[in-house]
Amino acid sequence: MDVEQRFWRSSDLVAQLTEDDFGWHVHAPLSERGVDDPALFKALETFWYARFFDGDWVGHDQPAQGAVSFVQDCLDRGCTAYYLTGRDAPNMATGTVRALQAAGFPMFSGRALLHLKPEFRLPDKPFKREAIRAVRELRG
Numbered sequence: 001m002d003v004e005q006r007f008w009r010s011s012d013l014v015a016q017l018t019e020d021d022f023g024w025h026v027h028a029p030l031s032e033r034g035v036d037d038p039a040l041f042k043a044l045e046t047f048w049y050a051r052f053f054d055g056d057w058v059g060h061d062q063p064a065q066g067a068v069s070f071v072q073d074c075l076d077r078g079c080t081a082y083y084l085t086g087r088d089a090p091n092m093a094t095g096t097v098r099a100l101q102a103a104g105f106p107m108f109s110g111r112a113l114l115h116l117k118p119e120f121r122l123p124d125k126p127f128k129r130e131a132i133r134a135v136r137e138l139r140g
Contacts, residue, residue, distance in 0.1 A: 021128065053120065055095025058087070059102065069103045080138065081105075081112040084131050088120040 013033055021029040026048040027041035051057040071081050083105070087096050092118055099108060106112050115134070117127050 022119070024119070051122075053088075053091060055092040058092060058095035058099045061099055062069065063103045063105070071105055073107055075109060075111055081109075082135055082138070083112065083114045084128070084129065085114075085116055085126040087116050088122070089116040089118055091120060 013030065013035070017029050025031075026044050027035075030037075030044075031041070075081055083100065085096060087093075093114075096116065097114065100114070101107050107114070115131050117124075
């Protein structure tokens with residue numbers, strides 16, 4: 001049986017999953033429910049990886065509950081919104097801006113900054129370390 005057939009055999013289980021079931025590893029919810037199929041997990045990761053780093057798929061992201069109103073409340077109190085993400089600008093900037101706007105996040109108020117990685121290959125940890133330094137320089 002090929003990977004696709006094995007996936008569809010798990011379809012009843014997949015249909016029960018919600019957004020809250022997923023963390024970083026796309027196969028974790030299946031594994032946690034007793035599925036032990038390395039070939040299936042590899043196929044899922046390949047499918048996920050090809051889309052996760054693509055700006056067109058960013059629109060599927062959903063904000064955490066209360067996040068939009070929290071950011072708006074901060075702006076209303078005179079703060080600057082600083083959106084920091086490990087997404088890269090060349091591949092994901094447009095999709096990220098669209099997703100933030102579609103979710104209702106304030107973007108073009110003159111007090112909102114979006115900080116993306118300048119290139120995909122830049123590792124997240126050094127990028128975010130530098131970003132934290134930049135945030136501290138804002139003195140806000």
